[in-house]
Amino acid sequence: xxxxxxxxxxxxxxxxxxxxxxxxxxxxxxxxxxxxxxxxxxxxxxxxxxxxxxxxxxxxxxxxxxxxxxxxxxxxxxxxxxxxxxxxxxxxxxxxxxxxxxxxxxxxxxxxxxxxxxxxxxxxxxxxxxxxxxxxxxxxxxxxxxxxxxxxxxxxxxxxxxxxxxxxxxxxxxxxxxxxxxxxxxxxxxxxxxxxxxxxxxxxxxxxxxxxxxxxxxxxxxxxxxxxxxxxxxxxxxxxxxxxxxxxxxxxxxxxxxxxxxxxxxxxxxxxxxxxx
Numbered sequence: 001x002x003x004x005x006x007x008x009x010x011x012x013x014x015x016x017x018x019x020x021x022x023x024x025x026x027x028x029x030x031x032x033x034x035x036x037x038x039x040x041x042x043x044x045x046x047x048x049x050x051x052x053x054x055x056x057x058x059x060x061x062x063x064x065x066x067x068x069x070x071x072x073x074x075x076x077x078x079x080x081x082x083x084x085x086x087x088x089x090x091x092x093x094x095x096x097x098x099x100x101x102x103x104x105x106x107x108x109x110x111x112x113x114x115x116x117x118x119x120x121x122x123x124x125x126x127x128x129x130x131x132x133x134x135x136x137x138x139x140x141x142x143x144x145x146x147x148x149x150x151x152x153x154x155x156x157x158x159x160x161x162x163x164x165x166x167x168x169x170x171x172x173x174x175x176x177x178x179x180x181x182x183x184x185x186x187x188x189x190x191x192x193x194x195x196x197x198x199x200x201x202x203x204x205x206x207x208x209x210x211x212x213x214x215x216x217x218x219x220x221x222x223x224x225x226x227x228x229x230x231x232x233x234x235x236x237x238x239x240x241x242x243x244x245x246x247x248x249x250x251x252x253x254x255x256x257x258x259x260x261x262x263x264x265x266x267x268x269x270x271x272x273x274x275x276x277x
Contacts, residue, residue, distance in 0.1 A: 014043035015106060022057075022066070023048070023109045027101050028081055033169045036088050037135065039074065040101060041081045042109065052077055052142040052149070053117035053235070055271055057110035058084065060097055066108055067094045070271045072138035072237070073113060076145035078183070082109070085138040085170055115139070116267045117235050119152055121258045123265060125233035127224075128153040131209055131246055133161045133238030137171050139269060140237065144178055150187035153233070157193040157222065161209045161238075163200040171196065195222060210245045229254045234266040243268050 015026040029041040050056065050073055059068035075083035088099040101107065117139045122128075128149070130140040137160050143149050149156055160171040175194040179185055197205040197212065205221065212218035219226050227234075227250070234255065236246045247257070250266050258264025 016043050016045050018045075019108070021111060023111065024106050025082070025109050027103055027105045027107060030102060034164075034166045037086070037167060037170065038088060038099060039083060039085045039170060041075070041083045042107060044080060044082045045109075048082070048109070048111070048113075050077060050113035051115075051118045051120070052146045053119070053139045054113040054115040055139070055269070056113040057108075059094060059108045061108065067097070068108065068110075069094045072115070072117070072136075072142070072269070074138040074141040076142050076184075079145075083141070085135050085141065087135050115269060115271065116259060117143070117237060117269050118260065118267075119143070119149060121260050121263055121267045122233045122235075123258070123263045125153060125231060125265070127155045127157065127232045129227075129232060129234040130156065130158045131234060131236045131238070131242075132159065132171075133209065133242045134167070136238035136242075136269070137174075138237070140235070141171075141174050143235075144175075144188065144192060145181065145184055147184050147187050150184070150191050153191070155191055155193060156188075157195065157224075159195045159197075159209055159218070161197045161199065161207075163198060165198055165201065165203050168196045168198070193222065208242075210242065210249055213246075213249060227253050227255070229256070229265045232265075235268075236266065237269040243270070 017024045023045050025043045027040055027042050032038040055070045055072040057068045058071045059066045071084045074085045086095060089095045132140055140158055162168050178188050197207050199208055236243055247268055255265040258267050
């Protein structure tokens, strides 16, 4: 079914068409941050529902079958469009083509979002840490734009670690926008804390997030107490190595991993595609 209705101003609605297990949706906006990072927004079918922090399969038509990968949804649940944040891999099966999309192009969108980075998978707590590297910040871009997350926690700390300062642009712009947003700004101001660091060039804050936690430097710079499972909760999304290191680090401090079926003290996104897409 193709949506051919018009908006109130007479302009045609963006293309949305059902294709079996997928929607074919129109690309609305594309923003490039570096030679390796970009974000894009697409039309959102009215029937498409998701929880903040979930991922969905997206892709492009191929010669024989679609090329698909799991992508975290970066937009909040109340947004009329869908946002995604992506790496560009020159020889990647999907991103070598996806990096060239422009407004008006069409991509495939799965109909069944899922994932573990949802607030329901965590026990109640006072402080929520969102640990991310690279494009692993995408699901947290959705979460920090949800009023509900600020009702559940007294403080939300987003950490983002990248190789270079330029690669931090997405979350820097995101946090600024959240604090000025008419819907969530009043909740975020005073509760949302942003911390970033780089690993491969000089910057105000340097170091891998796991090293900063292990040495205690993260908490010194944040002026917060070290991680404590009686108070703190955590979500983790990033490279495969970072996921494993942080999982072990949290468990060594007494944190229990949670899931949709059994809430815990922390959750990790195992389906994150990382570098090879």
